[in-house]
Amino acid sequence: MSRRALVVVEPRSGRVPAGQLGVLSAAARVCDAVEVLLPVADGDPVEELAGELGRHGAGTVRVVTGLPATSAPRVAVVAALHAAEPYDLVAFENSSLSADVAGALAVRLGAGVCWDLSGLDDVDGELVGRRLALADSTSVDVGWVGGPALAIFRTAALDTVLNPAGDAPRVVPVQVPAETGPDVVLDETPSGADVVRSGLDTADIVVAGGRGLGSQENIALLEELASVLGGVVGVSMPVVDRGWYPYAHQVGQTGRTVRPRLYLACGISGAVQHRVGMSRSGTVIAINTDPQAPIFDLCDLGVIGDLTEVVPRITALLRERS
Amino acid sequence: MKTVVCVKPVPMALALDADSGRLDRSGGSLLTGVDESAVESALRVRDECGGEVVVLAMVPEAAAEALRPALAMGADRAVVVTGAALEGADLLVTSEVLAAAVRRLEADLVILGASSGDGAGALLWSALGERLGLPVLSRAVEVTVAGGRLGATRQTETGVHAAETSLPAVLALSGEVCLPRYPSFRDVIAAKKKTVEVLTPESLGLAAADLGASGSRTRVLAAAPAPARGSAELVEDDGHAHERVVDFLVERRLV
Numbered sequence: 230m231s232r233r234a235l236v237v238v239e240p241r242s243g244r245v246p247a248g249q250l251g252v253l254s255a256a257a258r259v260c261d262a263v264e265v266l267l268p269v270a271d272g273d274p275v276e277e278l279a280g281e282l283g284r285h286g287a288g289t290v291r292v293v294t295g296l297p298a299t300s301a302p303r304v305a306v307v308a309a310l311h312a313a314e315p316y317d318l319v320a321f322e323n324s325s326l327s328a329d330v331a332g333a334l335a336v337r338l339g340a341g342v343c344w345d346l347s348g349l350d351d352v353d354g355e356l357v358g359r360r361l362a363l364a365d366s367t368s369v370d371v372g373w374v375g376g377p378a379l380a381i382f383r384t385a386a387l388d389t390v391l392n393p394a395g396d397a398p399r400v401v402p403v404q405v406p407a408e409t410g411p412d413v414v415l416d417e418t419p420s421g422a423d424v425v426r427s428g429l430d431t432a433d434i435v436v437a438g439g440r441g442l443g444s445q446e447n448i449a450l451l452e453e454l455a456s457v458l459g460g461v462v463g464v465s466m467p468v469v470d471r472g473w474y475p476y477a478h479q480v481g482q483t484g485r486t487v488r489p490r491l492y493l494a495c496g497i498s499g500a501v502q503h504r505v506g507m508s509r510s511g512t513v514i515a516i517n518t519d520p521q522a523p524i525f526d527l528c529d530l531g532v533i534g535d536l537t538e539v540v541p542r543i544t545a546l547l548r549e550r551s
Numbered sequence: 552m553k554t555v556v557c558v559k560p561v562p563m564a565l566a567l568d569a570d571s572g573r574l575d576r577s578g579g580s581l582l583t584g585v586d587e588s589a590v591e592s593a594l595r596v597r598d599e600c601g602g603e604v605v606v607l608a609m610v611p612e613a614a615a616e617a618l619r620p621a622l623a624m625g626a627d628r629a630v631v632v633t634g635a636a637l638e639g640a641d642l643l644v645t646s647e648v649l650a651a652a653v654r655r656l657e658a659d660l661v662i663l664g665a666s667s668g669d670g671a672g673a674l675l676w677s678a679l680g681e682r683l684g685l686p687v688l689s690r691a692v693e694v695t696v697a698g699g700r701l702g703a704t705r706q707t708e709t710g711v712h713a714a715e716t717s718l719p720a721v722l723a724l725s726g727e728v729c730l731p732r733y734p735s736f737r738d739v740i741a742a743k744k745k746t747v748e749v750l751t752p753e754s755l756g757l758a759a760a761d762l763g764a765s766g767s768r769t770r771v772l773a774a775a776p777a778p779a780r781g782s783a784e785l786v787e788d789d790g791h792a793h794e795r796v797v798d799f800l801v802e803r804r805l806v
């Protein structure tokens with residue numbers, strides 16, 4: 230059975246992030262014809278990007294230039310492509326923009342959308358999405374009625390599958406439809422462009438702190454440990470809300486989703502909205518004064534103690550041993 | 552200026568119904584902090600521009616009382632759309648029902664909170680915008696309404712952006728962006744007298760056959776408890792816990 234997929238990517242700083250390549254790999258596993266919609270800016274290395282996408286399973290790369298970073302033009306482009314030749318699957322990484330695009334697309338195409346997927350399988354010829362729900366306490370299999378199946382993935386959960394011998398994909402330009410619906414004017418110069426530079430997304434080790442830090446000064450304890458471990462500092466939302474650390478370092482539902490080998494959670498209770506951003510970490514160590522803190526349910530090693538005492542001692546001991 | 556705030560009271564305890572695989576809504580429901588801050592944002596628009604604030608929810612009739620706190624905060628009235636046909640409604644059905652109600656109310660501005668604790672709230676606002684043919688500003692942390700335009704400071708993965716569009720429009724907030732005002736005892740009493748209008752899909756001109764699970768384009772195939780992460784080793788800090796942490800890092804080859 231032949232199945233067609235469209236994967237919508239958003240390059241950042243001239244690269245397609247690993248999580249989006251993971252979505253492409255997941256689609257390529259269950260579809261035989263995989264296309265990618267690739268919005269580029271002037272000066273982006275299109276050939277290089279297309280090659281990278283090809284090695285991860287794309288047969289066709291549809292390049293669209295100068296698309297504003299709003300949802301309406303993306304919805305119009307995908308709907309036009311689908312009208313020309315229908316897709317069985319349209320897949321996205323989980324992001325604010327994807328949610329805006331997928332929600333509108335669902336209505337425009339009369340299609341079902343499943344979100345927060347951590348996997349996609351073919352079960353007896355039907356697509357089955359796998360997701361964790363209710364604070365990751367429940368695993369749910371979801372399906373679509375009719376097509377196309379709209380799927381949003383929790384990218385940190387996905388592996389990228391590289392096929393070095395993958396053929397160079399066909400590269401086809403796409404026109405932006407003249408009429409894209411209601412206008413939204415975006416100021417294109419974000420004041421927080423440091424998100425990409427924070428290094429959180431690709432960090433191998435994240436040393437994270439929450440409200441339990443008690444004060445902004447204690448951020449330094451995290452920074453020192455992170456520097457000894459070669460890691461990056463992450464924080465929970467209240468830390469950002471209080472202005473103790475930049476938003477670029479926020480982990481969770483409205484921040485970044487990370488998948489480091491080690492996640493050290495200090496003074497973080499483990500609320501659902503935080504967990505969705507870090508639950509796929511390799512090893513989790515938690516330090517918390519409250520033995521009942523939910524974070525202890527998803528860690529590998531838990532220390533019941535005061536972070537302001539334990540963290541500096543870990544840093545000192547590591548320095549001593551190195 | 553008429554502002555409609557879409558809220559979604561959530562069950563007090565989150566659990567999936569074993570038979571249907573859907574969220575069990577038989578218990579009591581509460582407004583979330585996110586919904587309260589959406590109501591607060593609407594009240595601030597009214598403080599600034601005048602007009603009316605209507606709270607709208609698609610819930611079982613039993614959950615209608617969960618809207619009272621919004622009325623106590625100062626919303627002028629509430630509307631619930633309810634009906635057996637709506638059980639198991641997915642994004643398409645929910646957005647269709649809410650869009651019909653918003654059209655009936657002739658809103659200039661529709662405000663939603665960020666994703667509610669129990670589902671795909673993050674998709675709802677754009678689906679609603681599409682149904683209504685209105686522009687959407689999502690992930691807003693600051694809001695301004697002036698001269699027939701809606702302005703917002705948006706917080707997304709790519710940073711903090713300013714954005715604006717024309718009214719009418721749909722606005723989605725990024726979490727608990729403002730502190731809800733605290734109603735006085737008098738406000739609470741007054742809220743008891745405010746109207747909670749109950750509508751059905753039929754009264755909005757929607758055919759029951761296309762709604763609820765029958766009209767949904769997604770379905771839950773199976774639900775089961777997720778495998779636990781594995782029981783953690785817990786140590787109480789007696790002044791030496793850091794040694795265990797460092798040994799553990801060495802065992803797992805993390806240093």
Ligand SMILES: Cc1cc2nc3c(=O)[nH]c(=O)nc-3n(C[C@H](O)[C@H](O)[C@H](O)COP(=O)(O)OP(=O)(O)OC[C@H]3O[C@@H](n4cnc5c(N)ncnc54)[C@H](O)[C@@H]3O)c2cc1C
Nearest residue numbers: 439440441465466481482483484496497498502518519536
């Ligand atoms: C729509 C929405 C989106 C959200 N998005 C995010 C998000 O992206 N990221 C996020 O993190 N949150 C998010 N939240 C907020 C989330 O619900 C929690 O409120 C938040 O994660 C709690 O942060 P915390 O664990 O730092 O604070 P708390 O829950 O207050 O926990 C602090 C912990 O520190 C412990 N502690 C106190 N003192 C010490 C000490 N000296 N040593 C050790 N431990 C100590 C306490 O026992 C407690 O467990 C969101 C909420 C909503 C509604």
